[in-house]
Amino acid sequence: MAGIIPKPIKKTPRLYELAPYISFGLAFVVVLAYVALFFVGNRTSQTLWDLEDKIAQVGTKEEKNIETQLLLDKQKIDDFAVLFSDHKQASNFFDFLEENCHPKIWFNKLELNTQDFQVILTGETSNFETLGQQIVIFQEQELVKSIEISDLSVAKNGRANFAVILHLDPQIFKYNE
Numbered sequence: 001m002a003g004i005i006p007k008p009i010k011k012t013p014r015l016y017e018l019a020p021y022i023s024f025g026l027a028f029v030v031v032l033a034y035v036a037l038f039f040v041g042n043r044t045s046q047t048l049w050d051l052e053d054k055i056a057q058v059g060t061k062e063e064k065n066i067e068t069q070l071l072l073d074k075q076k077i078d079d080f081a082v083l084f085s086d087h088k089q090a091s092n093f094f095d096f097l098e099e100n101c102h103p104k105i106w107f108n109k110l111e112l113n114t115q116d117f118q119v120i121l122t123g124e125t126s127n128f129e130t131l132g133q134q135i136v137i138f139q140e141q142e143l144v145k146s147i148e149i150s151d152l153s154v155a156k157n158g159r160a161n162f163a164v165i166l167h168l169d170p171q172i173f174k175y176n177e
Helices: 014-058 061-086 091-099 128-139
Strands: 105-113 118-125 144-154 160-168
Touching: 105 128, 118 128, 128 144, 128 160
Parallel strands: none
Antiparallel strands: 105 118, 118 160, 144 160
């Protein structure tokens, strides 16, 4: 008779009933955490690649030093170019004088003022006619703005002494390449 009396059904603990739900919940949280860490890792990798690209564009410390030195050298060259463009080349006047000097005139003193663009030539010639020809030669030149004659005299040997002031065009002192 052992089987006729119903025995009370043992109730399973509540934990056993909830165990499948807890297991599925934990598995879901693990999968969610994996996905989240995957995306954070990708974003971090992309940021790292971007930073590496920026570093590559900026260059190394040695490249920075070379770039700084090049910029300093460029500045010096630019400064020199400005100075050189403003430089007055006085030797141009001597070329001008050589081309426009009468063969019978001797200049024994020359005062060249590149600031005022004028020159004082003191010299002598055999006669005043030759001096007149020299004045005409100078007047025909575009680089001569005006001419002043002073200190005309006749020396003991019969030669004519003179001083001529030439006011020149500033272009005569420009650097010619």
